[in-house]
Amino acid sequence: MPLYEAHESNSDVDEVSVLPQLNTDAAKDAFAIKFDKLNLSETDVPSDSPPSSPINASHDCAEEPQSPKTALPEDPFESAASKVLFEAIDKLQSCNARRYMNNIPQLVIVGGQSVGKSSLLQSLTGIPFAVGSTLCTRFATRIVSRRSEPGSQTVIRISISPPEFAVPGIELADPEVYKRFDEIHGSITSDDFANIIDMVSETYLGIRPGSGNIHKNFAAEVLKIEISGPTRAYFSILDIPGVFENSERVKKSEASGVKNMVAEYMRQEDNIVICVADANTDLANQAICEIARDRATSDRLVGVFTKCDRVENTDAVVHTVVSAPKGGQFSKHGWFVVRNKKGLDDDVVDFDLVSEEDQLFSSKAWDEIPSSRKGTTALKKYLGHILSERIRSAFPSIIRQAQLLQRDAVRELTSLGSERKTVSEQRSFLATIARNYEAKxxxxxxxxxxxxxxxxxxxxxxxxxxxxxxxxxxxxxxxxxxxxxxxxxxxxxxxxxxxxxxxxxxxxxxxxxxxxxxxxxxxxxxxxxxxxxxxxxxxxxxxxxxxxxxxxxxxxxxxxxxxxxxxxxxxxxxxxxxxxxxxxxxxxxxxxxxxxxxxxxxxxxxxxxxxxxxxxxxxxxxxxxxxxxxxxxxxxxxxxxxxxxxxxxxxxxxxxxxxxxxxxxxxxxxxxxxxxxxxxxxxxxxxxxxxxxxxxxxxxxxxxxxxxxxxxxxxxxxxxxx
Structure with missing residues (x-):
């Protein structure tokens, strides 16, 4: 039995293999990935990125036509080599490898409550998050999207992963309980998803909303949603609970715990932090930017203004987006503007968010912002390329760490000696320990x-x-x-x-x-x-x-x-x-x-x-x-x-x-x-x-x-x- 469940994949390369599972928790934690099956080394990590860095090219404030050499392709993980890297990183995250390796890149979306994170996630991932609800903000959610072979069926798998780190102030759930949750769906509606969130919260993570000592409002564990289908793009993002100032409805320790969780995810050097801000609120009054300023460098920060369709005065937002490359906290990756899908949009027949965003941002008020900074499609494309670049850059170091961990795991396995299946072999093993102890x-x-x-x-x-x-x-x-x-x-x-x-x-x-x-x-x-x-x-x-x-x-x-x-x-x-x-x-x-x-x-x-x-x-x-x-x-x-x-x-x-x-x-x-x-x-x-x-x-x-x-x-x- 493998160390973790293999995910369904149609890649034409061998999957990352792992050491056989042993019968104790210590062996399960022994991380020993064999990268030789990837046919990759530190010196030949595949590179199929365009000659000109797409990240730098997209920072031009003036609207310039992009040549085929500098334009961002629709899917940075389209090539077989990129798929291998994406699958490898996903498998590392699936077996909670971040407990052992601190340089695994991932996209992390952060923001305050009610800034439109759920709506943005729905637009980026296609998952029907309950817009306007706080159900999904009580625990971190990792969404992994991958493309399967043409003609294959869409598969949605939902499970719960252990927390990547301890969060002071947030009570841990029972792993024996939440590890039992593992569901596979062919399709899912917003009502279905809301019911799943309710079940996960109450039954598997023990969430009991309220401000008393017996209540629990947040969980440190991670809900993982994997979607594969013939029209899906390779994409992965982690959403974490939003920070908030008013803690009357929750325990004070939990309010502090959420801030600690957000701060820790920001602090990790290989996390790309997507700061979501409400375009209707002065940026100086949004706590998430203040938290990011002290914990994340500018080369890891991407800003996103949501609810742009509700902005009365666009000047402040436009000025922030246009002036970002000139310096400041978001000088590296700048800001994006998007339109959120509202609850009323579900009543519109044939609602198309892309068309709505094109119509909104084609108005004169948004002319100063380059098209590469407008809309969810541009944001998703840009995030995909950042993630791809980060994975390629970090992969040699990941290989080295994995090889060291594998060496240690093999040493530990070797120290256990041969298998002891029979009672006689087990008694002999114990007798050897007893004799050695007596001699010592x-x-x-x-x-x-x-x-x-x-x-x-x-x-x-x-x-x-x-x-x-x-x-x-x-x-x-x-x-x-x-x-x-x-x-x-x-x-x-x-x-x-x-x-x-x-x-x-x-x-x-x-x-x-x-x-x-x-x-x-x-x-x-x-x-x-x-x-x-x-x-x-x-x-x-x-x-x-x-x-x-x-x-x-x-x-x-x-x-x-x-x-x-x-x-x-x-x-x-x-x-x-x-x-x-x-x-x-x-x-x-x-x-x-x-x-x-x-x-x-x-x-x-x-x-x-x-x-x-x-x-x-x-x-x-x-x-x-x-x-x-x-x-x-x-x-x-x-x-x-x-x-x-x-x-x-x-x-x-x-x-x-x-x-x-x-x-x-x-x-x-x-x-x-x-x-x-x-x-x-x-x-x-x-x-x-x-x-x-x-x-x-x-x-x-x-x-x-x-x-x-x-x-x-x-x-x-x-x-x-x-």
């Missing part, structure tokens, strides 16, 4: 340096995260700072040894100094109370529990209560750490899956399914891990304080010895001073005792602090190594 995951864990993507080096990431967690716990994990000003027991022994045995002094610099861990401030955890606050809290608790104990005794519930207070941050910091680890592993997993099953091609669905399965496993693992962490932290806060660490008593005794030696040193100084002052031995001994045992409360506070500190360090080590 093992490498990320055991040999992270072999992984090119830094985000996939799980072992390195987890190690760095663990180190950060340990540093954060050391810096902010406690509520109060312990007394860390005391020398270590080993340093104290060295110092005493030097004093007692000066001849065998030991270098004190050999003691290991623990570097201070500097952590960035953390607003959530960085508040750590001082050592003085800790001793105040201990004294407070000792005083509270002293009513149930003998003086100088430590109540057994004091230390557990202080320990729970000191470790109350552990759960939150640890949970944050576990989630960081989980996020890092999830990110690494996504990169590993991408390396064995890329998202960029038809494996996107498989990639998403595998990612979801592994993500579900990660979520379950994270949930169980957090549950275990919460159980541990809750137990740490509620259970009895116990430890089987054989170094607990040893470390506690060393800490107590250091405190005793420090007190003894201070007491020794006072003892020597008292002895030198001829104080009694009893007084000197009392000074020494006072340093070692200042008070029962102080002794109790010191004992509680030392026990709490040693037990905290034991449990802290177990916590960060958990």
């Amino acid at each position: 995951a093992t490498e990320a864990l055991m040999q992270p340096w072999c992984i090119t993507s830094p985000e996939s080096r799980v072992r390195s990431i987890v190690k760095a995260t663990n180190e950060s967690f340990g540093a954060k716990m050391r810096a902010y994990g406690h509520t109060y700072c312990f007394d860390n000003n005391m020398e270590s027991f080993d340093d104290m022994i060295r110092k005493l040894q030097n004093e007692m045995y000066p001849d065998e002094s030991v270098d004190l610099t050999e003691s290991i100094e623990r570097p201070e861990v500097l952590m960035p401030a953390d607003d959530e955890f960085s508040e750590v109370l001082s050592t003085e606050d800790l001793f105040d809290k201990i004294a407070e608790e000792v005083a509270t529990f002293s009513s149930a104990t003998l003086p100088g005794m430590v109540h057994p519930d004091i230390i557990p209560q202080l320990y729970r207070l000191q470790t109350q941050k552990w759960r939150q910091i640890a949970e944050e750490h576990v989630r960081n680890i989980s996020d890092a592993i999830t990110t690494a997993t996504c990169h590993l899956i991408q390396s064995v099953c890329p998202r960029g091609n038809d494996a996107s669905i498989l990639n998403a399914e595998i990612s979801e399965i592994i993500s579900k496993m990660h979520r379950q693992t994270l949930s169980r891990t957090l549950e275990a962490l919460h159980d541990y932290c809750d137990g740490n806060q509620s259970q009895l304080l116990q430890t089987a660490d054989p170094t607990f008593l040893e470390r506690l005794q060393k800490l107590q010895k250091v405190r005793l030696i420090n007190a003894f040193n201070r007491g020794s100084v006072l003892f020597r001073e008292a002895t030198a002052a001829r104080a009694s031995s009893l007084q000197a001994a009392c000074e020494l005792f006072a340093q070692c045992h200042p008070s029962a409360a102080a002794n109790t506070s010191n004992d509680v602090h030392d026990t709490l500190k040693v037990y905290y360090e034991v449990r802290f080590f177990f916590m960060i190594e958990l």
Whole structure:
């Protein structure tokens, strides 16, 4: 099945072919046109235009007879080569190629509401647009006309295409709904066309007129009307909704969306913009020209005055048309004047618009305007030549872009491997992906340096995260700072040894100094109370529990209560750490899956399914891990304080010895001073005792602090190594 439906064509050259359709949306979007069947290259794009540029020739203000060499032929797409170009561009537009290629020429007709765009389109295309109605202005409409073989029947095909770009403020329709609309007619009346527009609007594009939030007045999708017949000319034009100032009947966001749509179509460099203006209204008061001034260059602007049969004073219109080539916004392609078909004209038997225009513009009031600028026939001929010239100019670039897109599409198709029709082949393919993922995951864990993507080096990431967690716990994990000003027991022994045995002094610099861990401030955890606050809290608790104990005794519930207070941050910091680890592993997993099953091609669905399965496993693992962490932290806060660490008593005794030696040193100084002052031995001994045992409360506070500190360090080590 082709990537898009082939349109009926009787050209004597092969149609543009496409790659086979795959079974996923990603493959449908893969644009890979084979231009080799066109037998065209960048250097041999056919050229059958007249020697003298028809665009420039038509700008003469004076009426001059045109020679056969300079006159514009009736149909610029008459030759076989031109038909090939036209069909190729049409097929590109049919498969929404403008999403990928930004240089596909097209005619775009723009204007304000009620300026006669529908009537002009009817004259240009022969489609019975409802004149005076706004039905066709709620969404863009592309009309494609082509000539079929003599004697063939006229065929009208109507379908809906996706929007060429997103339009802020305009709600998108459901593609599953509007893609189902595809009708073919042999003929169509104005009533038939109005009914089709109503059905498309309501049923397929979801338009619900009104100004409330539940209403929708415009659509970004494109209604495509293709007409082929033996008397039809090759022609293509895109009509977009008209801009308007009064938005009382629509939502403000939609009014802005319509302006955005018009502006975006104008901004696209290969769009030829046909600005339709009401000849009865001052040009300066028509917003469409102001919008075009900022968004389209003069070489892409064509002006058309409509309703010329209703103009009372033709001087302003004639002056604008005649003076346009001399400079200004429309200096390149100038202005045209046309007569609109009115609703009353349908009642006239054998009404002929061409005759009516000839009669209107043959009057003296319009004499200054060249005949090449008068009437719908001249306008259509001119637009056809502009489109033909643009297509020829852009075609080499289009070929290059298509070849690049084809190369990328072929690469993506190749990356999918051979077809996998049977269950066995599909299982084998999945097993290969699983084995490749397992190998990558093992490498990320055991040999992270072999992984090119830094985000996939799980072992390195987890190690760095663990180190950060340990540093954060050391810096902010406690509520109060312990007394860390005391020398270590080993340093104290060295110092005493030097004093007692000066001849065998030991270098004190050999003691290991623990570097201070500097952590960035953390607003959530960085508040750590001082050592003085800790001793105040201990004294407070000792005083509270002293009513149930003998003086100088430590109540057994004091230390557990202080320990729970000191470790109350552990759960939150640890949970944050576990989630960081989980996020890092999830990110690494996504990169590993991408390396064995890329998202960029038809494996996107498989990639998403595998990612979801592994993500579900990660979520379950994270949930169980957090549950275990919460159980541990809750137990740490509620259970009895116990430890089987054989170094607990040893470390506690060393800490107590250091405190005793420090007190003894201070007491020794006072003892020597008292002895030198001829104080009694009893007084000197009392000074020494006072340093070692200042008070029962102080002794109790010191004992509680030392026990709490040693037990905290034991449990802290177990916590960060958990």
